[in-house]
Amino acid sequence: MFDEPVIEISTKEVVTITPDTTVGTAIGIMEKNRFHNLVVQGGDALNLVTIQDLLLASHSDSHVDEFMFRPHAIHHKTPIIDAIVELIDSGQRAAPVIDNGGALAGIVTEYDIMARGADSRLLKEAEVRRIMDRDPMCVQKTDSIGKARSIMTKNNIGRVLVVDELQNLVGIVTSMDILKKVYKPKRRMTAGEFKGEKITRMEQPVTVIMNAPVITAEIDASLADVAKLLQQHDIRGVPIVKDHVPRGLITILDIMRYLRM
Structure with a gap:
């Protein structure tokens, strides 16, 4: 199953951008293609530029060359x-796949x-x-979008769980939620939504942009069960719950690390 060359599971028609592409344009491409x-x-x-890198942007007109990096290629x-070992050791979530001449042949994630x-x-x-991660990062439903963003960038994670006063899971906020709904709003915000400058948007509660209800798994589920949920819903992480309270989190990276063992 894992003896085939990595090009067999790679995307060969790679969508690329140039260093002078704006952050706003890059976010639009990511959102459209779910990259x-x-x-x-x-x-x-x-x-390479990642969704986490773009969270550091202060303005959508910035160019991606401020955030891109030279990645490990496979x-x-x-x-x-x-390839699993190389990807994990590199700290990347994706890697360009190159041919014998060093030219781009695909990308594997x-x-x-x-x-x-x-x-x-x-x-x-x-x-x-x-x-599972037994101590997933959580925010209260009254916490700000800015706090969620700060936790993500500080811990290099792609999501935070949202809980209520009883610690019940009520939502989840991902990097893409912040990028597409705060940095790249599709329409003029009404008085009940975002209003004013980005700093005002960052002060809005996470409930404005969180995803709910949340796709979850029970604590006695198998990794195969979670892998199927990740595929079916095209998501990167599944909270593990017991009696509606988050007990852990499983991400694609966790499963990949387990496959490496």
């Missing part, structure tokens, strides 16, 4: 199992790898409690 990473091509150089003939292993016996036989 979390974009390859930046300029001359002979290959760079050779197209590398076995998938070795943690989602591609998780999808390949979703039906494996390894995941079917493991319970989520074995690898």
